[in-house]
Amino acid sequence: MKLEHLGRKALALAVLLALPGLATAQEMVNAEAYREALQDKFANPGTMVADRGEILFKAPRGPKNISLEKCDFGLGPGKLEGAYAQLPRYFKDSKKVEDLESRLVTCMTKLQGFSEADVLKKVFGDHTRNESNTDIEAIAMYVAAQSDGIAINPPLKHAKEKEALKVGEALFFTRHGPMDFSCKTCHAEDGKRIRLQELGNYASNKQNAQATMKTWPTYRVSHGMVRTLQSRMWDCNWQMRLPDLAYGSPGSVALISFLSHQAKGAALDLPGMKR
């Protein structure tokens, strides 16, 4: 009983002591120190997810018992270095513009023989249940990391690539859902914040778009796992109170096309690490 009482007192004291910490200037300094600490690649757990992705990538898997080493990400089968930096792009075999993750779906179904339903059954690990990253998340992290240091440079030659960019830009500004939101609501002005989170201006600030896009996929400390661009696109739409944006859907790829073109020229810095 006495201990419990002491515990309460200690808690009250701790709360009192914590109050002066609410000073905002102090918080900003701390936030920057925190961000700086996240730059340490050797301390980035995303590298371990990429390592797991490499094992999965090279292992014979699926009904056809074949590895993903024959998968063409745009620079030729098995050529991974710099491939992610040039996505999304048009692929002749699927006749679609694909980002990294929709390309993985194509290869896992066409090459390895998985059914699409199986691949799409669970694409994101659930951080609220303390799960690990899914296989497709780990593979995406691995493939993306092979473009570390290479400038984002998605092609814009094929008519469908041009269309994806145009539609992606239009989608960015399309308001819908019960909140009347579009991406623009949060991401079209400099220096804005939602709650305490700084927001990037991806509509007209190239530096903002570059700083964000060069660090995806990223290890999200608050989720305790790697997050990919497909997850980020889904997340924004979910927060906008919309239905689930389907993994690898043409809308998600178009948005990623738009954002990738906005960020063109930035050297990828992978795996990223964010709060």
Add this chain to the structure above:
Amino acid sequence: MKFKYPLLLAAVTLAANGAAFADKPVVNTKLKAEIDKIIALSFPAGENQDLSRLKQDDTIQACNQYRDNVPEKMAAAIIERETKNIKYPADGKLMGDWKIGQKYYTMGFAYRIGTVEPDKADKDRGGNCYACHAADPKEVAYGTIGPGLTGYGKLRGASDDIVKYTYDKIYNAQAFTACSQMPRLGHNGILTPEKIAHITAFLVSPDSPVNK
């Protein structure tokens, strides 16, 4: 050729000032059809997917067509239509309890659907107002997407007109500004009229921390 650049400059200046109304849609019929098709393909039907949420009403369609910068006549039509949409609490009281309003000003994580991470359907909904607008000086985690509202009632007083304006603005921001970035919280069913009256009190009441 000679006139090309001065004209372009003039256009840029007007747009930057925000004074000019658009006269040509940014999204033409062809592009709209393309976007609609992509949206339909990207949000498939299924368990807990409420596709009716994707439906754009006349106002949002107009805003999308002109990327929120609608022509003057259309802006007037939006304001007229959205004003008519406003509904009031059954007891007619637009000034509720600021303490309850404080709760709903901050609360916001509900109403998310889908299968990945849905909220419980009956989870009590707040306005999540602080995510965009500062108000209570003790709240440090406020966002800055909308204007700060600290001292809102202190500045404006608590007259019937101010109370009604505040209620109406929260219920339907587009009754005042066509294509306002603020959600139409009452009209879209995020908040009930009673909750809006409580939030109104939180902003207007002299006893509320917003005005201390």
